[in-house]
Structure formats: C-alpha cells, structure tokens
Amino acid sequence: MCISARCAARSMCHTSRSASRQCAARGTSSSATMAKRVPVRWRLTLWYGGLLALALVGVCGTLYFSLRHELYQALDDGLGREAALVLASVTVDQGQPSLDISAISNPREGEQFLRLTDMSGQPVADTGASLTSDVIASDGLNLALRGVGNLQWVAIDGEQLRVLSEPVRVDGHVIGAIQVGAFGTHISETLELLKLLLVVVVPLALVLASGGGLWIAGRALAPVDRLTRLAAAIAQHGEQNLSRRLTTMMPDDEIGRLARTFNAMLGRLDDAFQQQRRFTADAAHEMRTPLALLQSQLEVAIVQERDPTEDQIVFETLADDLGRLTRITSALLALARGDAGELTITRESIDLAELVELVASQYDARAEEEGVAVVAATSPLTIVGDEDLLIQLLVNLIENSLRYTPAGKQITVGCRPIAQGAQLWVADEGRGIAAEHLPHLFERFYRVADSRGRSRASGGEHAGAGLGLSICQLIVTAHGGTIEVASTLDLGTTVTVTLPANTPGPDSRFPIPIGIGNRESS
Structure with missing residues (x-):
C-alpha cells in the first residue's frame, strides 16, 4: 500500500511539473505572439518613448544636481566673503577681540547670522540674538577656537542655517572666533519648485513627444500600409491587380526606395505574366498549324487511294511538318532550360576564325542554290567557350540572314579580336x-515578316518560328557576352556579338538572368 501511494504521489508530482512547463511554454509563446501582434508604429513609439524617458531622466537629474551644487557653492562663497570682511573689521583690545557691528555693511536681518566670540565661546558681538546658545556651543565653534575653520549645517526652528566658523588670530595666536551664517531656505524653495516643475513637465513632455512620435511613425509608415494593402489585393485577386502601383510621390529615403522597388517588382511580375500568356498562346499557335496539317494529310491519306508518287509527296510534306514541330519543340526546350538555369557550358579553347570559316562553308551549296553569297571575313582569334553552342549561334544567325536576303545579295560572317575579347558578326x-521593331527582336515568337520583305515564300521551307534570336541571346548571355542588332531599311541588317576571351567560371550550368525571357527571337 505504501509503495502504491508513493508511486501515485510521484505520478502526481510529475504531472504537476509537466503542467507547469506547459503553462510556462504557453506563457512564453503567448508573450511572443502578443509582441508580434503589436503594430510596428506602436513598437517604434514604445522604444522611442522609453529612450526619451531615459534621456529626460538623465538630463533632468543632471540639471537638478548641477543647480543644487551651484546654489550651495554660491552660498558658501558668499559666507567666505562675509567672513573675510568681518575678520578685517575685528579689533583687539587688551587681548580680547571686539567688533563694531554697525561698521559691517548692512547684514540682512533675519536672513544672515554674524557672531564674534572670545576664547571661552562667549559672544562679544552678534546680530542673531534670536539664535540659541546651542549654535554658539556647536562643534563648528569649538573647531574654530582650536584654529580649524569649517562649514556646518545647523537646524534652527525647523530651518537649515549654513554656518561658517573661522578662528580670529593675532600674531599667529587664536584669540577668538567668528561665525557667519545664512539660511538656505531660498535654495530649498528653489529646488523644490524645480522638482515640482520636472515632475509635471517631464511626464507631460513624454506624453506629447510619444503622441507626436506615434503620429510621425504613422505618417512614415503610411506607404508601407498602402504597400501591404496592395500586396493583399494582389494575393486575393491574383494577376488581375499586377498593373496597380503605388503612385504617391515619395522622398528618396528607405520607405521611398522600398515603394519604388515594390513597384519595379510588380512591373517585372506583370511583364512575366504577360509574357507567359503570349508565350503560351504563341507556342500553341505555332504548333497548331503543323499539327492541323498533319491531321488533314493523314485523314486524306486514310480515306483516299492514291498512287505511290502522290503518297511520296504526302510523306515528304508530313516529314517537313514533323521537322518543324521538332525544331519548335527543341527550341522551346532549350529556352526552358535556359530560363531554369540549366544550360550547360563546356569551357574549351576554340579557334574562332576557323570555326566561323567552317560554318560558313557548310552553306556554300545552299547559298549557291538560292543565289546568295556567304562570305567569311575573319582574323586569327582564340577564345574559351562551348564550341557546340557557338556553332548553333552561327547557324541561327546565318539561317536568319538567308531567310531574309534576296538573290544576288551577300551575307558576311566575320570575327575579330577587340579589347573586351572577341567580336563576331553576321551582316x-x-x-x-524598321526601327520600331528592333527593341522586340529578341522576344519569343516575334517576327517582322512585313518589314523584312522576304524574297522567298514566307511560309516556305525555311520559315522560322520566331525563336532563333531568343536562343542566340541565351547562348551569348551564358558566355558572358552581349548581342545587338543594327538595321537600315533597304540596306541590310547586322547582328553583332561581343564575347569575353574567357567564358566565366568552370564547366557548369549557367543560370540565365531573369528577364532574358523578355527579349525573344525574331
């Protein structure tokens, strides 16, 4: 029975401790939650009010004690000057000190005390007849008669009297003492008034300053409130509100920069959503056409009987459509990998001049067939980069030029060394x-067939999907370079690529900066 009782008691104790710990944890969590729920403006005001209170207490304390010291020091200095005047007026008659009180300049009756005593402590002359003999027989007087000057506070009828006691010497011998005193009532009253003022003014100033601080904090954080409401509206209604902005004019401070950064972020998000919509629609449109052609050709092939020659033509058409679908899919996959930062760059030393000449020579037969000359203009040049990607870059640029260059014209592919590394161009x-199209050439699916005025059929064998320049920009950016397009109507177009001599970093996946999707191929 005893063992069972002990076990039960231990179990109850353990349960009690667990409950206490849980309550403490809940209390801590509740305090943290309450702190988090306090608005920032209130927290700022509390911090500001607390620091201001500490500062005011420190300043007022310093003011009070400094003034107290100065007032009492002034009282002591005045007593010292009065004592010096009295000592100069003391005369000696038969070894006893004497003093003509009337010769002293007008001591203030009732406020100042003056007394001259002999060696026995008996008064010889005084102005404080109302003072008791306890003052005369004080420790200060005894010290003065022993040759030691001193200052003391003496209580007289509930008031404090400051008394300076000094020995009277003749030929180095003490023959008496003087006592000069003054009441410190006016000092006490001044200090009490100051304390009263501080007790009233400091809390009032603290309340007013805290209220002003709360108002200022509210004004300063008003843009943050608007930003929060705007973010909440966007979170609730999604991309429908991405076009909204914080339009209030703001100073160039932290809050203003935050608002402008938030507006810029909204702009980027809005652009990204718009681009995503366009990209999805354009991709669906580009793939729908060859898929529709495939479907119609296959349906016709199923229901109609044709000779082998016609079937061969159908199969060739189907192969062309499948090839176009494959190219579009490959381009979309490359762009998706680039946007995800998964484009792999292999760093190797490349003879760029040899590479340009090799790629240009691959187009000799096709260029001759289409009546266009492809010419290489190179200077000896070696860079570090990914050879396969640079070949794809050249192929895309030359394909673009072939697509839009009429017969009898020339395409020049060249490279040369420059201070930044290497310059590659296709002209x-x-x-x-047209100039209005140039800013949009790197947008995906963007095509300017009207302005290019193709001499060959716009929808023919080599028609593009509008992704070539986007992929070119992806490759150039991954190599740490830049790509630009310059064009003049009726004269031609030049695409210039600037590459560093060394591609940054080891063989790795290169993240493509956010925003590359905003510039797509033509």
Missing part, C-alpha cells in the same frame, strides 16, 4: 528592319 544585304 546581310536584305531590305532591313
């Missing part, structure tokens, strides 16, 4: 591109 003599 054609086509009809050029």
Whole structure:
C-alpha cells in the first residue's frame, strides 16, 4: 500500500511539473505572439518613448544636481566673503577681540547670522540674538577656537542655517572666533519648485513627444500600409491587380526606395505574366498549324487511294511538318532550360576564325542554290567557350540572314579580336528592319515578316518560328557576352556579338538572368 501511494504521489508530482512547463511554454509563446501582434508604429513609439524617458531622466537629474551644487557653492562663497570682511573689521583690545557691528555693511536681518566670540565661546558681538546658545556651543565653534575653520549645517526652528566658523588670530595666536551664517531656505524653495516643475513637465513632455512620435511613425509608415494593402489585393485577386502601383510621390529615403522597388517588382511580375500568356498562346499557335496539317494529310491519306508518287509527296510534306514541330519543340526546350538555369557550358579553347570559316562553308551549296553569297571575313582569334553552342549561334544567325536576303545579295560572317575579347558578326544585304521593331527582336515568337520583305515564300521551307534570336541571346548571355542588332531599311541588317576571351567560371550550368525571357527571337 505504501509503495502504491508513493508511486501515485510521484505520478502526481510529475504531472504537476509537466503542467507547469506547459503553462510556462504557453506563457512564453503567448508573450511572443502578443509582441508580434503589436503594430510596428506602436513598437517604434514604445522604444522611442522609453529612450526619451531615459534621456529626460538623465538630463533632468543632471540639471537638478548641477543647480543644487551651484546654489550651495554660491552660498558658501558668499559666507567666505562675509567672513573675510568681518575678520578685517575685528579689533583687539587688551587681548580680547571686539567688533563694531554697525561698521559691517548692512547684514540682512533675519536672513544672515554674524557672531564674534572670545576664547571661552562667549559672544562679544552678534546680530542673531534670536539664535540659541546651542549654535554658539556647536562643534563648528569649538573647531574654530582650536584654529580649524569649517562649514556646518545647523537646524534652527525647523530651518537649515549654513554656518561658517573661522578662528580670529593675532600674531599667529587664536584669540577668538567668528561665525557667519545664512539660511538656505531660498535654495530649498528653489529646488523644490524645480522638482515640482520636472515632475509635471517631464511626464507631460513624454506624453506629447510619444503622441507626436506615434503620429510621425504613422505618417512614415503610411506607404508601407498602402504597400501591404496592395500586396493583399494582389494575393486575393491574383494577376488581375499586377498593373496597380503605388503612385504617391515619395522622398528618396528607405520607405521611398522600398515603394519604388515594390513597384519595379510588380512591373517585372506583370511583364512575366504577360509574357507567359503570349508565350503560351504563341507556342500553341505555332504548333497548331503543323499539327492541323498533319491531321488533314493523314485523314486524306486514310480515306483516299492514291498512287505511290502522290503518297511520296504526302510523306515528304508530313516529314517537313514533323521537322518543324521538332525544331519548335527543341527550341522551346532549350529556352526552358535556359530560363531554369540549366544550360550547360563546356569551357574549351576554340579557334574562332576557323570555326566561323567552317560554318560558313557548310552553306556554300545552299547559298549557291538560292543565289546568295556567304562570305567569311575573319582574323586569327582564340577564345574559351562551348564550341557546340557557338556553332548553333552561327547557324541561327546565318539561317536568319538567308531567310531574309534576296538573290544576288551577300551575307558576311566575320570575327575579330577587340579589347573586351572577341567580336563576331553576321551582316546581310536584305531590305532591313524598321526601327520600331528592333527593341522586340529578341522576344519569343516575334517576327517582322512585313518589314523584312522576304524574297522567298514566307511560309516556305525555311520559315522560322520566331525563336532563333531568343536562343542566340541565351547562348551569348551564358558566355558572358552581349548581342545587338543594327538595321537600315533597304540596306541590310547586322547582328553583332561581343564575347569575353574567357567564358566565366568552370564547366557548369549557367543560370540565365531573369528577364532574358523578355527579349525573344525574331
């Protein structure tokens, strides 16, 4: 029975301790939650009010004690000057000190005390007849008669009297003592009044300053409130509110920079959503056409009987459509990998001049067939980069130029060393591109067929999907370079690529900066 009782008691004790710990944890969690729920403006005001209270207490304390010291020091200095005047007026008659009180300049009756005593402590002359003999027989007087000057506080009828006692000497011998005193009532009253003022003014100033601080904090954080409401509206209604902005004019401070950064972020998000919509719609449109052609050709092939020659033509058409689908899919996959930062760059030493000449020579037969000359203009040059990606870059640029250069014209592919590393260009003599299209050439699926004025069928064998320049920009950016397009109507177009001599970093996946999706191929 005893063992069972002990076990039960231990179990109850353990349960009690567990409950206490849980209560403490809940209390801590509740305090933290309450602290988090306090608005920032109130927290700022509390911090500001607390620091201001500490500062005011420190300043007022310093003021009070400094003034107290100065007032009492002034009282002591005045007593010292009065004592010096009295000592100069003391005369000696038969070894006894004497003093003509009337010769002293007008001591203030009732406020000042003056007394001259002999060696026995008996008064010889005084102005304080109302003072008791306890003052005369005080420790200060005894010290003065022993030759030691001193200052003391003496209580007289509930008031404090400051008394300076000094020995009277003749030929180095003490023959008496003087006592000069003054009441410190006016000092006490001044200090009490100051304390009263501080007790009233400091809390009032603290309340007013805290209220002003709360108002200022509210004004300063008003843009943050608007930003929060705007973010909440966007979170509730999604991309429908991405076009909204914080339009209030703001100073160039932390809050203003935060608001402008938030507006810029909204702009980027809005652009990204718009681009995503366009990209999805354009991709669906580009793939729908060849898929529809495939479907119609297959349906016709199923229901109609044709000779082998016609079937061969159908199969060739189907192969072309499948090839176009494959190219579009590959381009989309490459762009998706680039946007995800998964484009792999292999760093190797490349003879860029040899590479340019090799790629240009691959187009000799096709260029001759289409009546266009592809010419290489190179200077000896070696860079570090990914050879396969640079070949794809050249192929895309030359394909673009071939697509839009009429017969009898020339395409020049060249490279040369520059201070930044290497410059690569592809220049054609086509009809050029209108200036309003140039900023959009790197947008995905963007095509300017009207301005390019293709001499061959726009929807023919080599028609593009509008992704080539986007992929070119992806490759150039991954190599740490830049790509630019310059064009003049009726004169031609030049695409210039600037590459560093060494591609940054080891063989790795290169993240493509956010925003590359905003510039897509033409």
